Amino acid sequence: MMTAQEFLAARERLGWTREHVAAEFDLTPAVVEAWERGTVKIPRGISRDLRWRVAAEEQQAVLAASGLPECTEAAKFDRIVESKDADAIIAASDAYIAHVDVCPVCVARREYALRFGPPLPEFPMPRGARLVAWGAALVDRLPRLLRPPSGPAGQGRWMGLWFGACFSALAVGIALLFSVSVLTRGGAANWWRDVVTPILVVIPGYFIGFYLAGAAYDALRPIGHRFVGYVLRWSLGGAAVYGTIAVLMPLIEHKPYSLRDAPGFVGLLTGFWAIIGAVLWVKDRVTGKLPKQAT
Numbered sequence: 076m077m078t079a080q081e082f083l084a085a086r087e088r089l090g091w092t093r094e095h096v097a098a099e100f101d102l103t104p105a106v107v108e109a110w111e112r113g114t115v116k117i118p119r120g121i122s123r124d125l126r127w128r129v130a131a132e133e134q135q136a137v138l139a140a141s142g143l144p145e146c147t148e149a150a151k152f153d154r155i156v157e158s159k160d161a162d163a164i165i166a167a168s169d170a171y172i173a174h175v176d177v178c179p180v181c182v183a184r185r186e187y188a189l190r191f192g193p194p195l196p197e198f199p200m201p202r203g204a205r206l207v208a209w210g211a212a213l214v215d216r217l218p219r220l221l222r223p224p225s226g227p228a229g230q231g232r233w234m235g236l237w238f239g240a241c242f243s244a245l246a247v248g249i250a251l252l253f254s255v256s257v258l259t260r261g262g263a264a265n266w267w268r269d270v271v272t273p274i275l276v277v278i279p280g281y282f283i284g285f286y287l288a289g290a291a292y293d294a295l296r297p298i299g300h301r302f303v304g305y306v307l308r309w310s311l312g313g314a315a316v317y318g319t320i321a322v323l324m325p326l327i328e329h330k331p332y333s334l335r336d337a338p339g340f341v342g343l344l345t346g347f348w349a350i351i352g353a354v355l356w357v358k359d360r361v362t363g364k365l366p367k368q369a370t
Contacts, residue, residue: 077122079113079135085125086111100124126196134192140186146180173225210240221286228293235289239282246277275327286320288312300366301319302356314345 077085093107100121109115152171156272175181214222214236223229223236250270257270291311294298318341359365 076119077115077117077125079111082122082125083111084116085129085343088129089125116164123196127198130193130195137192138184138188141184141191142262143184143187144180146178146184148174149181171227208278210237223289223293227296231289231292231296232286233289234292235285235287236282238287241345242281243278246274246281250274272326276323277320280319280323284316287315287319291315296361302353305352305356306349307352309355310345310349313348314341317341317344332358 085095090101093104093111096102096107097104106115147169152168153369175185208347214233224230250273254270286312292299292308295304295308299308321341356365
């Protein structure tokens with residue numbers, strides 16, 4: 076937690092007025108004044124944000140005094156960030172990350188800042204964003220063969236992993252609700268098997284199925300804007316997800332099940348998602364979201 080004295084020092088170090096702080100965090104100047112008097116506690120998220128900004132400002136001052144040249148490409152990205160255009164930031168971030176790792180100017184400035192500047196605290200992010208960053212760090216630890224490439228080339232596989240995580244979390248939530256329902260009604264002694272077994276099967280199934288769907292999405296990227304691309308992406312995605320679940324179904328069902336039943340089940344849902352893809356292509360075509368050469 077940041078004290079009133081620390082807040083005042085941070086505000087002055089950044090060269091901000093009370094009105095600037097209020098505008099930056101969508102508050103009233105009266106709230107900022109109360110922080111400085113110590114009558115209102117400064118929120119933890121804002122404390123983290125200000126500490127990071129002060130450290131970044133001090134690093135920039137160290138770099139400015141170093142005499143090292145600035146990188147024009149990095150400066151362009153800084154201007155995009157200052158514009159606060161979320162779509163533009165997302166579009167430019169992958170290229171920027173790839174650039175700073177190979178640019179001699181950026182590498183020299185980063186090493187100098189790490190050596191002579193203050194250490195940067197953890198970048199302030201909302202809890203949801205921190206969860207996403209944690210998930211991305213886990214994906215980066217995957218074997219190279221399974222790790223999705225950064226940028227558009229791996230977009231489908233990244234989406235597949237996130238969908239797998241979301242659907243798995245949903246499955247766990249449903250299982251917990253089922254468990255509570257069974258316990259309140261005094262279920263059978265081995266009721267937990269009906270909960271644990273499907274979860275142990277469904278979660279890997281979701282990740283495998285959605286990853287394969289993402290791989291199909293990436294493989295079809297060259298024709299992704301065309302009608303056939305839309306249809307194939309959605310139909311093959313449906314086939315990957317539901318086909319995986321169909322293969323694993325015998326491990327979940329407590330009654331005789333034959334894989335001969337799977338083709339009809341998967342085929343029906345694949346056709347359904349092919350229709351969805353066709354409808355979405357028409358919608359994007361009508362609304363002008365497709366390139367003019369899309370056919």
